[in-house]
Amino acid sequence: MARHARRQNAASGVCVGPVIGYARSGRCLLISHFTVGLRAEGKSDRVVVQAEDALIAALKVKAERPDATIIYVRRQNRRGDARHPSHTLTEHRG
Numbered sequence: 001m002a003r004h005a006r007r008q009n010a011a012s013g014v015c016v017g018p019v020i021g022y023a024r025s026g027r028c029l030l031i032s033h034f035t036v037g038l039r040a041e042g043k044s045d046r047v048v049v050q051a052e053d054a055l056i057a058a059l060k061v062k063a064e065r066p067d068a069t070i071i072y073v074r075r076q077n078r079r080g081d082a083r084h085p086s087h088t089l090t091e092h093r094g
Contacts, residue, residue: 032052032075034050034051034057034073036058036070036073037071038070048088049088049089058070
């Protein structure tokens with residue numbers, strides 16, 4: 001399902017999943033969770049961001065933390081990320 005997240009259900013023409021809008025082509029725009037790895041102040045960190053695609057996820061993190069260097073962006077892996085949880089942008093680590 002994750003690979004075909006932007007597709008519509010062919011039989012009914014209805015979008016499946018959390019829809020945030022529609023593209024000019026009529027395709028659904030769905031929200032996905034992305035893990036963004038970054039380095040700030042000499043320390044590595046990772047945060048989870050809800051976004052339409054990886055570029056928007058990276059830009060959201062860069063807007064929140066301009067001093068950070070983005071290392072990677074990937075779709076959230078529920079199994080692996082459950083073992084090594086990250087945090088969201090609004091959470092502050094102490």
